[in-house]
Structures are given as structure tokens and as C-alpha cells.
Amino acid sequence: MEKNKELVKTEKYRPHLHFTPQEMWMNDPNGLVYFEGEYHLFYQYHPQNKKWGPMHWGHAVSKDLLKWQHLPIALYPDELGYIFSGSVVVDWEDTSGFFDGGHGLIAMFTHAKEELQRQSIAYSKDQGRTWKKYEGNPVIENPNIQDFRDPKVIWHEASRQWAMVLAAGKKVIFYTSPDLKSWSLASEFGEGWGAQEGTWECPDIFPLQHQTTGEQKWVLQIGIDAGGPAGGSGTQYFIGDFDGKTFSPEQRKHEIYWLDLGKDFYAAQSFSDVPDEQRIVLAWMSNWQYANEVPTHPWRSAMSIPRELSLQTIDGEDRVIQTPVKTLEENKESFHSLSSFEVEQGEEVEIRQPRAPFRVIVEVEYEAGFEVQLFAGEDGKKFSIGLNGKEVYFERDFGEETSFSSDFTGRFHQQLLSSTKKAKLSILCDESSVEVFLNEGETALTNLYLPVQKTEQQINVRSTDGKTLVHSIHIDRFDINR
Numbered sequence: 001m002e003k004n005k006e007l008v009k010t011e012k013y014r015p016h017l018h019f020t021p022q023e024m025w026m027n028d029p030n031g032l033v034y035f036e037g038e039y040h041l042f043y044q045y046h047p048q049n050k051k052w053g054p055m056h057w058g059h060a061v062s063k064d065l066l067k068w069q070h071l072p073i074a075l076y077p078d079e080l081g082y083i084f085s086g087s088v089v090v091d092w093e094d095t096s097g098f099f100d101g102g103h104g105l106i107a108m109f110t111h112a113k114e115e116l117q118r119q120s121i122a123y124s125k126d127q128g129r130t131w132k133k134y135e136g137n138p139v140i141e142n143p144n145i146q147d148f149r150d151p152k153v154i155w156h157e158a159s160r161q162w163a164m165v166l167a168a169g170k171k172v173i174f175y176t177s178p179d180l181k182s183w184s185l186a187s188e189f190g191e192g193w194g195a196q197e198g199t200w201e202c203p204d205i206f207p208l209q210h211q212t213t214g215e216q217k218w219v220l221q222i223g224i225d226a227g228g229p230a231g232g233s234g235t236q237y238f239i240g241d242f243d244g245k246t247f248s249p250e251q252r253k254h255e256i257y258w259l260d261l262g263k264d265f266y267a268a269q270s271f272s273d274v275p276d277e278q279r280i281v282l283a284w285m286s287n288w289q290y291a292n293e294v295p296t297h298p299w300r301s302a303m304s305i306p307r308e309l310s311l312q313t314i315d316g317e318d319r320v321i322q323t324p325v326k327t328l329e330e331n332k333e334s335f336h337s338l339s340s341f342e343v344e345q346g347e348e349v350e351i352r353q354p355r356a357p358f359r360v361i362v363e364v365e366y367e368a369g370f371e372v373q374l375f376a377g378e379d380g381k382k383f384s385i386g387l388n389g390k391e392v393y394f395e396r397d398f399g400e401e402t403s404f405s406s407d408f409t410g411r412f413h414q415q416l417l418s419s420t421k422k423a424k425l426s427i428l429c430d431e432s433s434v435e436v437f438l439n440e441g442e443t444a445l446t447n448l449y450l451p452v453q454k455t456e457q458q459i460n461v462r463s464t465d466g467k468t469l470v471h472s473i474h475i476d477r478f479d480i481n482r
Contacts, residue, residue, distance in 0.1 A: 197227025367466025
């Protein structure tokens with residue numbers, strides 16, 4: 001039974017725009033699929049504790065990716081182990097034989113028992129409400145690899161077969177299948193490629209059409225549990241070609257492309273079977289450096305805002321572009337606007353901030369550096385995002401909370417994809433997060449932030465070096481009836 005929605009809204013730090021479990025622990029999004037008018041979100045869930053533990057699959061559905069209905073737990077641990085991450089597909093042609101010539105949902109996930117990780121499947125004939133595990137599990141035995149998990153399954157139309165990418169240490173392994181039950185090893189990729197500091201996890205592979213050329217390319221997206229762009233966990237990606245068996249990258253071996261430059265965007269997965277070939281991703285909004293300690297109650301962890309992906313060329317390189325889902329625009333209400341003013345070096349303009357959730361869109365030209373501060377007040381607590389031509393940085397403190405991790409606070413600098421003295425920042429703030437989309441989504445930075453709970457907060461626009469011309473500032477509020 002769902003908790004009272006108005007009561008939930010009053011819980012300290014509880015997001016209004018972002019998905020959270022009603023209570024207890026959540027991490028990776030799993031099994032993202034669109035089926036018969038519903039978006040399904042499954043997720044790693046521990047129903048007895050606010051820290052990681054015996055993994056289940058929690059479950060929720062949505063019509064618009066913003067308002068979610070909580071459903072009963074979908075998959076429970078069993079004699080084969082915990083239910084680790086995985087994916088869900090629609091078996092439209094009943095290749096599995098589970099649906100009597102019709103169609104339905106099939107989940108593929110990792111069974112984890114102590115150090116042994118194997119791949120299993122389950123199926124649903126009632127729009128994901130109940131699940132039956134396959135009696136022939138596991139369908140892929142462990143080939144003597146310690147980290148062997150997180151299967152992402154897709155239907156590869158050109159080769160008319162199922163393809164799967166699986167994380168295995170610091171590489172991924174591809175498998176193929178005619179029926180989702182019997183699998184054949186196809187290829188490997190990643191040894192010595194990209195970011196290698198941590199273990200590779202939660203892979204995904206999908207096609208994207210280039211916005212200018214119309215050419216289709218493939219994106220291989222991979223989580224890494226250490227060595228992310230701002231420390232700790234992060235999500236990298238490769239662009240190339242995939243023939244159903246082998247991934248061939250375009251970028252050079254040492255190059256690292258990060259999907260998000262913040263600290264709190266991990267285990268990203270895309271929705272399967274979305275209409276009109278849209279590619280929408282969702283990520284766990286936390287970091288393994290401190291995920292078990294973030295001081296929220298009675299739940300812990302949230303998902304990012306769902307994002308639509310596209311492929312564009314930035315300074316001669318193909319890159320993934322991401323913007324919040326369009327349904328967000330249907331729930332906005334204009335709060336305040338300013339236009340055309342200058343800010344001298346060292347000065348700042350103060351603007352009244354609405355209660356979260358809200359969005360600030362700032363368009364500027366600057367000589368050397370400028371900064372936007374959010375949740376600011378006389379106590380000096382704030383979240384800052386700034387640019388200085390070649391770099392973007394963010395800085396956060398503990399807000400109202402005392403220290404829970406030395407890795408949470410600090411100033412974190414990242415290189416921009418393109419050097420410019422013009423910028424457009426779209427900053428989406430909820431009760432405990434700040435997501436920044438820079439220059440129409442060519443750069444994203446996602447971070448948790450736990451602001452001081454006070455009645456008066458403000459947004460400051462500062463010119464940190466040289467003069468800044470602010471073309472416009474527009475603030476929207478959001479009211480999502482969860």
C-alpha cells in the first residue's frame with residue numbers, strides 16, 4: 001500500500017521530481033522497459049535496511065516518467081542467491097516460448113551467491129505484476145570470473161537475434177541467443193580501454209542517430225565503481241559500431257568520455273522499447289564513496305531525472321547529448337525572469353529562490369569567469385556552479401548536516417568539451433539534488449546536495465573574474481502530484 005503522498009512530500013530531503021523508494025535502500029535502476037502504455041522501473045532494493053544488503057528487485061510504473069506508482073517487490077532472493085542488476089525486454093515474437101504465441105516481458109538478471117555470479121531469467125504474463133523464474137536457471141554459468149554480472153539484453157534487428165552485454169572485471173563480454181534461454185559467447189571488449197581504475201559494471205548498448213548526418217552509431221555505456229570524473233563511481237561511454245556480436249569503437253584507446261561530470265550519476269540504463277526510437281536513460285543518483293551514509297530517512301537514494309539522448313558533433317568529435325525528458329515542461333510554472341544586465345568583477349546579483357523543485361536557466365557572456373550559487377543565505381551555505389572558459393566546476397558543503405563523508409564536500413573541476421565565453425546553464429534543483437545541463441546538454445553534472453532547511457534562500461549570480469553580461473535568467477517551479 002502506498003504511503004500518503006502529501007505526507008511523503010513533508011519528509012526532509014525527499015525529492016518531488018525524482019523517484020525514491022517509499023522506504024529503505026535503493027541503488028541501480030534495472031529492467032527499464034516501456035510496455036503497453038507504461039514505463040517500468042525495477043531497481044536494486046533492500047526492504048529491511050537503509051544500507052546495501054540482500055538484493056531484491058523493487059518495482060514502479062509510470063505513464064510520464066515523473067509520476068510513479070509503487071508496486072510490490074518483483075523478484076526475491078532464492079536458493080541461487082541475491083537478485084543483482086539486469087534488464088527487461090519485450091519478447092514480441094515469443095522466441096522464448098513462454099507466451100503461447102503471444103508476447104510478454106522477460107527479465108535477465110544476475111544471481112549472486114557469495115562470490116559466485118551467474119545469469120538467470122524470469123518472465124511475466126501480466127504486464128510485469130507477477131514474475132515466474134525459469135526452471136532452467138541459471139542460463140549462463142560462471143566461466144571462472146569473479147565479477148560477472150549486470151546483463152543488458154537487446155533485440156538486434158539486423159542479425160535477427162538477441163544480444164547481451166555483460167560486465168566482467170574491467171571489460172565487457174557479448175553473448176547472442178535465439179530464444180533468451182540458450183546463449184553463445186560472441187566477443188569481448190574493453191581490456192585496456194577507457195577508464196580502468198575501478199571495476200566495470202552495469203553496461204548498456206544502444207543505437208543513436210546523429211542529429212546532423214542522420215548516420216546511426218552505437219553507444220556502449222559502462223559504469224565504473226572507482227575513478228569517476230569527480231572521484232568515486234561514474235559512467236563512461238564509447239561510440240562505435242555493433243554488428244550484433246562485436247563492438248568496434250571509433251575513439252582512441254586512451255580517450256575517456258564521461259556521460260556526466262558530477263559525483264552522483266551511476267549505473268545508468270536506457271529504457272527498452274520506447275516509441276519512436278527515443279533513447280531515454282535513468283541513473284542512480286549517488287556515489288559508492290558515501291551512498292550508505294547519506295542522511296535521509298526513512299529512505300536512502302534517488303534516481304536522476306530521466307534524460308533523452310542524442311548524438312552530435314562537438315569540436316569535431318561525436319558526443320552524447322542529454323536533456324531532461326520533455327514531460328518535465330508540462331509541469332512547470334513560471335516564477336521569475338530577468339534580462340540584460342551586467343555584473344562587474346567581484347559583484348553579485350541576488351535573486352529570490354523558490355522552494356524546490358525549481359529550475360534556473362541562465363544565459364551569459366563573460367570575460368573570464370562567472371558563478372551561480374544556489375540555496376544561498378546569510379550563513380554562507382550554498383551550492384556553486386561556475387565557468388572560467390575552459391573549465392566548469394562545482395562546489396558543495398554539507399548544508400545543514402554534519403560531516404558524514406570527507407568525499408562529499410569540496411570543489412571539483414572538469415574540462416569543458418568546447419572552450420567558450422558564452423554559456424547557457426539549465427539547473428534543475430530538487431529537495432536534495434542539483435542537475436546542471438550546460439549548453440543544451442553537451443555537458444551534464446549531477447550532484448546530491450542537502451540544503452539548510454530555512455525559509456529564505458536565494459540565487460546569486462557572481463562575476464568571479466572580469467565583467468559578465470547576463471542576457472537572461474528565467475526561473476520555473478514544478479509541482480508533480482506524485
